Amino acid sequence: MFAGQKLLRQTITLFAQVRMVSSNSSGFRVALLQLTVTADKSTNVANAIKRVQQAKLNGCTLAILPECFNAPYNTALFREYSEVIPGGDTCEALSQAAKSNEMYIVGGSIPEICDDKVYNTCTVWDPNGNLIAKHRKVHLFDINIPGGVCFKESDALAAGNTLNTFQLGKFKIGLGICYDIRFAEMAAIYRKQGCDMLIYPSAFNMTTGPLHWSLLIRCRAVDNQAFVAVASPARVTDSNYVAWGHSMVVDPWGKILEEASEKDMDLYVDLDFGDREKMRQQIPTENQRRTDLYDTIDVKNKV
Numbered sequence: 001m002f003a004g005q006k007l008l009r010q011t012i013t014l015f016a017q018v019r020m021v022s023s024n025s026s027g028f029r030v031a032l033l034q035l036t037v038t039a040d041k042s043t044n045v046a047n048a049i050k051r052v053q054q055a056k057l058n059g060c061t062l063a064i065l066p067e068c069f070n071a072p073y074n075t076a077l078f079r080e081y082s083e084v085i086p087g088g089d090t091c092e093a094l095s096q097a098a099k100s101n102e103m104y105i106v107g108g109s110i111p112e113i114c115d116d117k118v119y120n121t122c123t124v125w126d127p128n129g130n131l132i133a134k135h136r137k138v139h140l141f142d143i144n145i146p147g148g149v150c151f152k153e154s155d156a157l158a159a160g161n162t163l164n165t166f167q168l169g170k171f172k173i174g175l176g177i178c179y180d181i182r183f184a185e186m187a188a189i190y191r192k193q194g195c196d197m198l199i200y201p202s203a204f205n206m207t208t209g210p211l212h213w214s215l216l217i218r219c220r221a222v223d224n225q226a227f228v229a230v231a232s233p234a235r236v237t238d239s240n241y242v243a244w245g246h247s248m249v250v251d252p253w254g255k256i257l258e259e260a261s262e263k264d265m266d267l268y269v270d271l272d273f274g275d276r277e278k279m280r281q282q283i284p285t286e287n288q289r290r291t292d293l294y295d296t297i298d299v300k301n302k303v
C-alpha cells in the first residue's frame with residue numbers, strides 16, 4: 001500500500017472512531033467514578049485509569065472523575081501536589097486513557113500550577129487524547145463552622161476567571177467545580193449558551209452533604225432543564241476532609257436517575273436528551289421570563 005493510501009485509511013478509521021463515540025443518537029452512557037483518594041498521587045491516578053477502562057467495557061462514552069481525585073483535598077497540600085496543565089503526569093495519563101479507550105474524560109479536578117499560582121482545575125479530554133476544555137474553579141470554597149468544618153480555599157488557591165463548555169457530539173456541556181454549583185447565575189449562563197448538561201466534579205463534606213448536596217443538584221437541573229452529573233470521591237472517615245460521596249445524575253425534571261452510596265463505587269447511567277427537549281417544551285420557562293419585572297443575566301457580556 002502507498003504511504004498516501006495508508007494515511008488516508010488511518011484518517012478514515014480515526015474519523016469513524018470519533019464519530020462512533022460522539023454519537024448522533026439521542027444520548028450516551030456516562031460513568032461517574034467515585035474513587036477512594038489516598039495520599040499517593042500515582043496510586044490515585046492508576047486507579048482512575050483502571051476505572052476508566054472498566055467504564056469503557058461497560059459501554060460508556062464519557063467518564064467523570066471527582067474533585068481533587070489525584071491528591072488529598074487539603075489546602076496545605078495543594079501546592080505540593082500541583083502540576084502543569086497540560087504536560088504534567090496526571091494529564092499525560094488522562095490523555096492516554098482517553099485515546100486508548102476512545103472515550104471522553106472529564107478529569108475531575110487536580111491542583112494546577114501556573115505562573116506560581118495554584119488553581120483547582122478540571123480538564124476534559126476527547127477520544128483522540130486531546131485537551132478540549134479546561135475549567136479553573138471560579139468560586140473558591142470557604143467555610144467556617146465553629147467546632148465543625150473549617151476550610152479556606154481562597155487562602156491557598158487563585159480563582160479561575162472564565163466559564164467553560166465543551167461539545168460531546170451534538171451535546172453542549174457546561175463545567176463547574178463543586179462550590180460553583182451554589183451559584184445559580186453561573187448555571188443560568190450555561191443554559192443561555194445552549195448547554196444540555198452541567199457537570200460538577202465535587203467533594204461536599206459531612207456538614208453540607210446531608211443538607212445541600214441533592215438539593216443543589218436537583219435545583220440546578222430543574223432551573224435549567226438540563227441533566228446534571230456530580231462526581232464525588234468515596235468517603236474516607238479518617239481523612240482530613242471527609243467527603244460526602246453520593247455521586248449523582250439528575251434529569252431535567254429533577255429526578256435522581258442514579259445515586260451512589262458513600263462507598264468506593266462507580267455509576268453507569270444512560271442519558272436520553274430527547275426527554276430534555278420534551279420537558280423544555282412542556283414547561284417553557286425559558287420563554288416566560290418577565291424581563292419587564294426583573295433583570296436577567298446579560299449573557300453576551302459573560303461569554
Ligand SMILES: NC(=O)CC(=O)C(=O)O
Nearest residue numbers: 141178179203204205208
Ligand atoms: N468542596 C467544595 O467546593 C464545596 C463544598 O464542599 C460545599 O459547598 O459544601
